[in-house]
Amino acid sequence: MRDNKIYQVATLQALALGYSRPVISVGDLLQKGDTGLGTFEHVNGEMIVMEGCCYRADQNGQISQVPMETGVPFAAVGRLYGDQQCVLEGMTDLESIKTELTRKIEEDFGLNSMHVVQIDGEFEKVDARSEAPYVSQHITLKTILGETQKAFVFENIRGSLVGVYFPDYMDGIQMPGWHLHFLSEDRTKGGHVFDACLRRGTARIDKITRIEIELPKDAAFDTYSLKQDLMAEIKSVE
DSSP states (O other): OOOEEEESSSSSHHHTTTTOOSSSHHHHHHHHHHHEEEOGGGSSSEEEEEEEEEEOOTTTBBEEEEOOOOOEEEEEEEEESEEEEEEEEESSSSHHHHHHHHHHHHHHHHTEEEEEEEEEEEEEEEEEEEOOOOOSOOOOHHHHHHHHOOOOOOEEEEEEEEEEOOOGGGGGTTSEEEEEEEEEETTEEEOOOEEEEEEEEEEEEEEEEOOEEEESSSSGGGGGGTTTTOOHHHHHOO
């Protein structure tokens, strides 16, 4: 197996509680991995890292490439080599896509490991969301998204689902299971994926057994109580 690792910026629990200050820059993040997802300072849109570039989906699902100095409060990236590959056809919803990905990694005894994935294909529909920035402190992600989130649907579109898989025992660091964002083939549309109907696509997956976590260095991080069980709230946001 390749010597690959997930590089994690802060934790999902911290983001859920409202910690959205920059921890590192986009430029630093791209030194650590070429594939993954996250968000930007003050939850300024959805992040898609693909093929070594960092993209932002704004509140309307429009894509821009992000300046290297942009702040990152939360992200997870790794390197995609495509050690496992499979063809997906007739996936009628996001759950069926996730189920097939889980079946694929289970074949390689990977359910207790981390993974990065990219699925390139033709989609009948992608139901997604993104959000505008919200400057705050100790205001939960659920509350912020309630104010700034917009949902949109892309139909008959070619593009990629990019994401990460974390095992159940790592909840709080990341969302257990598969977390996927979308980027259109022409790099103009994207966002966090609620649902998707995939006509046909190819998935490339890499199993990862190491993680490096970059925690915030500023004192404000220590004012958040990360002992809380926020899984129900995080799932409602997902």
